Amino acid sequence: MAMRAAVLGAFGSAPSVEDVELMTPGxxxxxxxxxxxxxxxxxxxxxxxxxxxxxxxxxGHSAAGVVEEVGAAVTTVVPGDRVVVAGTPECGECFWCDRGEPHQCREIFEGAVRHVARRADGTPISAAGGVGTYAERLLLREYGVVRVPTSLADEHLCLLSCGATSAMGAVFGIARVGLGDTVAVFGAGRIGGWIVQCARLAGAVRIVAVEPMAERRERAAGLGATHVLDPADGDVVERIRDLTGG
Ligand SMILES: [Zn+2]
Ligand SMILES: [Zn+2]
Structure with a gap:
């Protein structure tokens, strides 16, 4: 299938939009x-x-969209399904994927190359991070998409593809925040803002956002931070101890 894609031709050069051919799905x-x-x-x-x-x-490595075509062995999605694209590859075959820990998939850390398209002269084109979403069509493995029955707009849904899920992983997977917990979030930028929201979702009662930029502190408070601290105002650890009774 002919399509356009933003292709990095070489390190050190600017990416450019090219006419390429999507490979046939396996x-x-x-x-x-x-x-x-x-x-x-x-x-x-x-x-x-x-x-x-x-x-x-x-x-590009995150997106939301619609399934257009599936290979003969695909069982979890059908054409027409709305999906979120997983922001990192999941091979479905390595030790980590077998353990249910696809965030450790060897393809992420070993830099596996997946060719998904080719130029008119036959040169194969790979997908950055095994995903490659700055294109009119994406060739992904079945494991790389999650069916999401929803009425959310794609521009909101695609945030679940990478950024918002990083915050969910931090709160639910790593810190395991639970009901009644106190949480300190260091840095309230994009990911920090999501962490504040996820901590609230997890039932944290006190959420302290530590952030040097006034505008971000204000936004964190709007998203659910119960306290905001500017690190320029003094020792952050001491102030958090004061707020939490030690
Ligand atoms: Zn794997
Ligand atoms: Zn990302």
């Missing part, structure tokens, strides 16, 4: 038409040599 693959794509700081890491991108590579 038995375990799905083709997704993205409705909205998130821009994330991880995408800037893919511009530098590292495990994320192997040029030529389609950039």
């Amino acid at each position: 038995p375990h693959d799905v083709v997704v038409r993205p409705g909205a794509v998130e821009v994330c700081v991880t995408d800037s890491y893919a511009l530098r040599p590292g495990p994320l991108a192997h040029p030529p590579a389609i950039l």
Whole structure:
């Protein structure tokens, strides 16, 4: 299928929009038409040599959209399903994926190369992070999409593809915040703002946001932080001890 995609041709060069050919899906693959794509700081890491991108590579790693085509062995989604694209690859076959810990999938850390498209001259094009969402169509594995029956707009839904889920992982998976807990959030930018909301969702009663920028402190308070601290005002640890009775 002919499509356009934002391709990083080489490290050190600017990405450009190219006419490319999407490869034919295999038995375990799905083709997704993205409705909205998130821009994330991880995408800037893919511009530098590292495990994320192997040029030529389609950039971008999170999206929400609609399934258009599925391979013969796919069982969890059908054409027409609305899906969130997982922001990192999940091979479904390695030790970590078998353990139900796809966030440790070897493909993330070993920098596996997945070719998803080709240029007119036949040059294969990979997908940054194994995902590659800055394109008119996405060739993903079945494991790389999650069916979401929802009426949410794609531009909101796509935030579940990477950023908001990072905060959910921090609150529910790592810190395991529970009912009645007190939480301190250091940094109330994009992820910190979501962490504040997730901590509230988890039932935390006291949420302290520590953030040097006034505008972000104000937003954190609006999102559910019960206390906001400017680190310039003195020892943060001491002040949190004061707020929490030690
Ligand atoms: Zn991201
Ligand atoms: Zn894996």
